[in-house]
Amino acid sequence: MRLHRNLCFAVVDGLMLIFNEGQYADKVIQQLLKRDKRWGSRDRAFVAETVYDIVRWKRLYAEIAEVKEPFDRDNIWRLFAVWATLRGIKLPNWSYFESTPTRKIKGRFDELSKIRKFRESIPDWMDELGEKELGKDIWTKEIAALNEQADVVLRVNTLQISKDKLQSELFDLDIETEFMPEYPNALKLKERTNVFQTEQFKNGMFEVQDASSQLVADFLDVEPGMRVVDTCAGAGGKTLHIASLMDNKGQIIALDIYANKLHELKRRAKRNGIFNIETRPIESTKVVKKLYDKADRVLIDAPCSGLGVLKRNPDAKWKLQPEFLDEIKKTQQEILQQYSRIVKPGGKLVYATCSILPSENQKQVEDFLTSELGKEFTFVTDKKVLSHKSGFDGFYMALLKKKD
Template identity: 30%
Template sequence: MPQDNKRNNTGRPAAGKTVYNTIAKSTRQLALEAMVSIMENGEYCDKVLHSILEKYPLEQRDRAFLMRLVEGTVERCIELDYVIDRYSKLPVAKQKPMVREILRLAVYQIMYMDQVPDSAACNEAVKLACTNHLIPLKGFVNGVLRNVVRFYEDTPYPKAKDEVRHLSVWYSMPEWIVTRFIDQYGFEKTEAILQNFLQEDRGISLRCNLSRASKDEITTSLQNQGVKVESGKLFPVSLHIKNYGRLGDLEAFKNGWVQVQDESSLIVGAAAPVDESSVVIDVCAAPGGKSIHLADKMNGEGLIRACDLTKDKVSLIRQNLIRTGFHNVKLKKHDAMEFLPEWEKTADVVIADLPCSGLGVIGHKADIKYKTKLQDIKTLAQQQKKILQTVYRYVKPGGILLYSTCTIAPEENEQQAEWIRQNLPFEPVSLEDIVPAAAKCETAGNGYIQILPDLAGGDGFFLAAFRRKELGDNGKDGY
């Protein structure tokens, strides 16, 4: 099946059209080093790229090329490996790690970066082989890539009747995840989710800090700096931006008027019944988006205790607080599994946005789909229960527990909400009044909602809301 037809028939986005006339060899070398760190050594893509860009002050064009090349190659790795295996005598799995990553980067350029000439992709890959002490293998690299250039448009992909394999290769998703999604949502909804994960030029979502500036002021400021701005699809306080260069150069960001936060996660702040006298505890708060959302909602008054496990995570929250200027958020490095007696029954609202498998955020963190394994979901579900058994005790009688994740795994979401209902002194709180119209669902009245990634073009997200039962006549939490 011709590659161009494959893209068009499935609605898959075509390659970007940014022109790169000449790309410094060093930029491709940095891309190769990044790929080895991410795909061979298990490091996180965003951290690797951040480290490289901090160390090497690339010009904007090279910076954009590096990010596009690395993120795109990681995102489409399964499809790239499928194509390489068709035209290589040695399977990808048996190749030397450095060779494997050189081929992946080159094939991504051939298939998805139309303004990079095929000859340049091949020649630069051979140069990388030589530069990285792989001279005896330069002929192998050249031969595989020449075959790919000649034949990839006619590569026969798995047939649609083999649903799992078809979607796995077509959308570069591990088969075990595809199988789970099909079992949960059926073939068509699964394809819509996978398609959303691969959308090009996603941009980012910003939440407006309305106690700092109006949405109109923020929008005007962004547009004056040449940023493309669209209103959110779920919440009016959200904006989607593209063509923004460096985020830190935007006046609205530097002034603390906005916070980077995916739109689907705004449902946590929307569900929190807070005012200027409220006490809130956010037990796994980094990088601080939800705490700052509530700080803004509380007009900088009341008290928010924001915690996380490590100094680095607490530092991320602190940086955002300094930028946005909220002083009602108090930080603490703390393990959520450890109970703090002095916090018992002190909080009007506890936010438990807990560590999870992250299957809802694959769209902008593609490496998650390779790092997460089936057993991880089960392990994380048990960890979540342990944290919940600790942090629920911070909620006052009559107070609210908001449990959330950025995944779409039932073991961590719906099943966890049912476990809370059956095992902790809480009753569900209806979300019908705060769920955006586009996300209305039958379960909102039962106190939980699963937002799927295809809903607003953002992340998958889950929220369950509970109220702690009042004290009974015996002085204990009633059931």
């Protein structure tokens, strides 16, 4: 591979924003890809994947390069040199790469790879917490899996098209996909490509949604004609899936504290041809109280650490702090206490997170069930999805039923 100056500059500029200004990697990459209209798909892929790679392996590369944060521009070039050397890419004769100790880089990599926190490039506290909650063996496998690049998975909008037909139409566009037996509405891309430019996407025939995330709507056990409340709907990936499982019949009320996310949900619903979703921003406690004892099904896709989705959000490793985890656990229990009251007698509730930590998952459900409000519910079943077993995001979901 030959390195091109303008692409490498884009990578370095992006890393400066992510590491030194705390900007989100996905937003930075979106901006970088608009930088030069002459870039082809290979150029754009190089910029996006190299930025994500260096973000993912920041701690390991910084240790090898012997640089510390905050990184100046020269430090970022040294990280880039480590990335290129470890991939066997010949460094061009540029001033940034003068005196790069190629052999020393490989030796340091071999040495540091024996220590998990460096090998998997994670903060000390996260490594200790993962081992404490999951045990050494599972944590070692899980964090390795979470450092792999995420597959691109589509969820077919069965209101608009069948899975077979969508696969065939994408094949005609040279986009090859494969079926996934355990995920009834999923197609996995064989190679990464920009599917958002296709007419099929623009016409609402599919959404991009990780396979693990697609399990949640099925777990809720919805039927056409029900009243369903999605309490932390966000931009509505799971809401849209629920709507398709309900054949666009019945009522889905999508709640969120962020009105702008609900605007995005409305836009997506229109594109998907879905009209049984009503959005309600939570501007006061009244919004939730009005729904007490009214819903057949309630989904609480709770805010969480996001440790199960590090594949697609590698910068979360560096943004997440232990104090945030303490706070989010309190929030999770408060949400369970408040939103569970929306379930009507005989109705069902799903509590879900994209975390792999039992303290955010099983422990929250246990604490809820032993509380005064929780005594009205019975535990039905739960599902723990670990990335090293599934190959997809880490997830948790628990199904509870409210007594009649």
